[in-house]
Amino acid sequence: MPVQMTLTALPGMPLVKPGDDLAGLILEGLKRSALDLRDGDVIVVAQKVVSKAEGRWVDLKTVQPSSAAIELAAQTSKDPRLVQVILSESRQVVRTRAALIIVLHRLGFVCANAGVDHSNVGGPNGDGGEWVLTLPEDPDRSAAELRRRLEQASGARLGILIIDSHGRAWRLGTAGVAIGVSGFPALLDLRGRPDLFGYILQVTQVGLADEIAAAASALMGQADEGRPVIHVRGLPYALREGSVSELIRPPEEDLFR
Amino acid sequence: MPVQMTLTALPGMPLVKPGDDLAGLILEGLKRSALDLRDGDVIVVAQKVVSKAEGRWVDLKTVQPSSAAIELAAQTSKDPRLVQVILSESRQVVRTRAALIIVLHRLGFVCANAGVDHSNVGGPNGDGGEWVLTLPEDPDRSAAELRRRLEQASGARLGILIIDSHGRAWRLGTAGVAIGVSGFPALLDLRGRPDLFGYILQVTQVGLADEIAAAASALMGQADEGRPVIHVRGLPYALREGSVSELIRPPEEDLFR
Numbered sequence: 001m002p003v004q005m006t007l008t009a010l011p012g013m014p015l016v017k018p019g020d021d022l023a024g025l026i027l028e029g030l031k032r033s034a035l036d037l038r039d040g041d042v043i044v045v046a047q048k049v050v051s052k053a054e055g056r057w058v059d060l061k062t063v064q065p066s067s068a069a070i071e072l073a074a075q076t077s078k079d080p081r082l083v084q085v086i087l088s089e090s091r092q093v094v095r096t097r098a099a100l101i102i103v104l105h106r107l108g109f110v111c112a113n114a115g116v117d118h119s120n121v122g123g124p125n126g127d128g129g130e131w132v133l134t135l136p137e138d139p140d141r142s143a144a145e146l147r148r149r150l151e152q153a154s155g156a157r158l159g160i161l162i163i164d165s166h167g168r169a170w171r172l173g174t175a176g177v178a179i180g181v182s183g184f185p186a187l188l189d190l191r192g193r194p195d196l197f198g199y200i201l202q203v204t205q206v207g208l209a210d211e212i213a214a215a216a217s218a219l220m221g222q223a224d225e226g227r228p229v230i231h232v233r234g235l236p237y238a239l240r241e242g243s244v245s246e247l248i249r250p251p252e253e254d255l256f257r
Numbered sequence: 258m259p260v261q262m263t264l265t266a267l268p269g270m271p272l273v274k275p276g277d278d279l280a281g282l283i284l285e286g287l288k289r290s291a292l293d294l295r296d297g298d299v300i301v302v303a304q305k306v307v308s309k310a311e312g313r314w315v316d317l318k319t320v321q322p323s324s325a326a327i328e329l330a331a332q333t334s335k336d337p338r339l340v341q342v343i344l345s346e347s348r349q350v351v352r353t354r355a356a357l358i359i360v361l362h363r364l365g366f367v368c369a370n371a372g373v374d375h376s377n378v379g380g381p382n383g384d385g386g387e388w389v390l391t392l393p394e395d396p397d398r399s400a401a402e403l404r405r406r407l408e409q410a411s412g413a414r415l416g417i418l419i420i421d422s423h424g425r426a427w428r429l430g431t432a433g434v435a436i437g438v439s440g441f442p443a444l445l446d447l448r449g450r451p452d453l454f455g456y457i458l459q460v461t462q463v464g465l466a467d468e469i470a471a472a473a474s475a476l477m478g479q480a481d482e483g484r485p486v487i488h489v490r491g492l493p494y495a496l497r498e499g500s501v502s503e504l505i506r507p508p509e510e511d512l513f514r
Contacts, residue, residue: 002290003266003484005476008259033259110427165463169426170367170511171504173444173464175471177428187430206422207430208475214432215472218465219262219493227260236476247428254427 005234007044008035009219009227016228018055018124023149026229035231037154042235044216045146046228047164047179048117050136057123058085060130076101082118082132089114089134107135107179108248111166115179136162139180140243147182159184159239163213176217178209178247183239185209187246207247208237262491265292266476266484273485275312275381280406283486292488294411299492301473302403303485304421304436305374307393314380315342317387333358339375339389346371346391364392364436365505368423372436393419396437397500404439416441416496420470433474435466435504440496442466444503464504465494 010029016022026043030036037043065073065080069087073080076096083101087093090103094110103114115135123131136142143160151158162180167173178186190204216230267286273279283300287293294300322330322337326344330337333353340358344350347360351367360371372392380388393399400417408415419437424430435443447461473487 002268003476004263005472006261006263007472008261011259168464168467170506171434171464171467172506173462173467173504175432175464175467205430206475207425207428207432210425210428210430210432211471211475214468215262215264215475218463218468218472219260221493236478247430249427249429 003234003236005215005232005236007215007219008033008231008233010035010229010231013049013226013228016049016052018052018057020053022049022053023146023153026146026150027153029229030231033231037150037156037158038233039157040159040233040235040239041156042159042161042184042212042232042239043146043150044161044163044212044230044232045143046220047115047135047139047162048133049228050139050142050146050162050180051117051133052124054136054142055124056134056136057131058134060085060132072096072101082116085132085134086114086116089116105135107139108245109166109177109179111164115164135164135179140182140245141180143180143182157183157239159235159242161209161213161216163217165217174217176210176213176215176220178213178244181209181242181244181246184212184242185237185240186242186244188237209242209244209247260491260493262472262489262493264472264476265290265488265490267292267486267488270306270483270485273306273309275309275314277310279306279310280403280410283403283407284410286486287488290488294407294413294415295490296414297416297490297492297496298413299416299418299441299469299489299496300403300407301418301420301469301487301489302400303477304372304392304396304419305390306485307396307399307403307419307437308374308390309381311393311399312381313391313393314388315391317342317389329353329358339373342389342391343371343373346373362392364396365502366423366434366436368421372421392421392436397439397502398437400437400439414440414496416492416499418466418470418473420474422474431474433467433470433472433477435470435501438466438499438501438503441469441499442494442497443499443501445494466499466501466504 060081063081065084069084073083092104095102117133123129147160160182165174186209188206188208317338320338322341326341330340349361352359374390380386404417417439422431443466445463445465
């Protein structure tokens with residue numbers, strides 16, 4: 001058997017509204033694609049549709065910016081109410097530059113604008129307006145709940161990733177990263193495994209969830225909300241329990257904060 | 258047609274020695290896998306085998322460390338000769354910590370230990386010893402040469418990526434990134450493309466070469482040198498001319514150096 005991995009975008013996924021049954025929509029999408037779920041398959045879901053199903057909308061008209069938000073908004077040429085939402089989702093501001101606020105998100109990772117999304121979201125009723133979308137409250141929990149439903153429906157042992165696109169410190173362009181994980185080896189620890197020549201490998205923690213997130217993200221595209229769910233078959237590693245927290249560098253080891 | 262991308266590791270790739278014809282070895286691997294090359298296919302090659310074919314070995318026994326290398330070696334508990342090789346491959350040291358030297362590589366990107374590899378390399382004759390392997394002299398050129406050969410043999414329009422595994426500033430675990438590109442849209446610029454709701458997307462430069470590098474890297478594994486070449490079919494974007502330099506953040510825009 002060749003080592004082969006196939007990623008398939010579920011066709012015809014509808015726009016997602018608050019309260020929608022995302023697991024049900026994914027099962028319908030699988031049916032349309034004539035894909036089944038087998039042991040070892042991975043389902044990768046865009047953060048945006050998870051947040052929408054969970055109703056993680058904020059109406060900027062209801063937001064009262066703090067004085068800190070007003071100050072930071074002036075520095076970054078942003079809407080003070082949007083900055084207030086960003087600060088509410090963050091533990092700490094790491095860096096700022098025109099139009100960019102890099103924060104330590106309440107979920108533990110460093111990202112731009114706290115993952116708060118203004119473009120391509122359309123509001124809870126799809127009519128646009130002054131709505132922004134925040135990340136799921138607990139993406140690991142969202143992934144676990146999706147997994148429970150999809151495993152129940154299929155009888156298969158699955159991995160679930162919820163992903164977003166993040167900028168990188170030294171490289172241009174975003175890349176998909178995992179923000180929620182269930183049943184998947186987020187960090188693959190190969191330390192101490194001897195290589196072909198008997199050396200002990202030194203740096204061999206692989207961010208596997210992020211590598212698969214990046215692969216799926218390439219298939220999802222950005223502007224097109226029509227491909228928010230990717231089915232992955234052929235992951236060349238065994239599934240296990242896992243959490244996105246495996247991927248978060250402890251602050252005391254972080255040289256770039 | 259479903260949007261689907263399939264990655265296949267070429268089976269039975271041999272250990273690569275200086276002067277080996279890497280394009281020829283890839284064509285043989287394709288034959289073994291019963292895969293052909295079609296317009297739009299992408300071939301992803303591990304940096305390690307490109308460096309080996311190009312003889313980018315350094316014998317530490319021949320290296321005279323400078324006083325700067327000796328000092329940095331003491332700070333990082335490394336072999337001063339290895340540190341000398343790292344410095345020779347770098348423009349600037351960005352950060353150091355025990356066992357870790359993060360540099361601005363002469364090729365323009367920021368990475369650990371200048372990509373100099375000691376584990377799993379075995380020396381030019383496969384007998385181990387005090388050899389280290391440096392990155393290809395000009396990975397874009399290496400990719401272009403591979404592309405020329407593979408396009409000539411197949412008549413197909415191909416994309417080529419040469420990839421390595423890099424650590425990330427804020428996340429644990431390595432992820433595959435492109436260090437050499439030919440015929441592939443390294444940075445996908447979707448800025449100004451309206452989204453589903455007519456907003457103009459703001460942050461929509463996608464590091465597509467890195468996303469595909471990450472996908473291929475997940476299939477290559479780390480310790481196993483047996484899967485250094487990945488065939489990708491179904492990239493949902495058109496190929497074009499491209500260079501890894503598209504992915505390098507200009508120093509003046511870098512907030513984390």
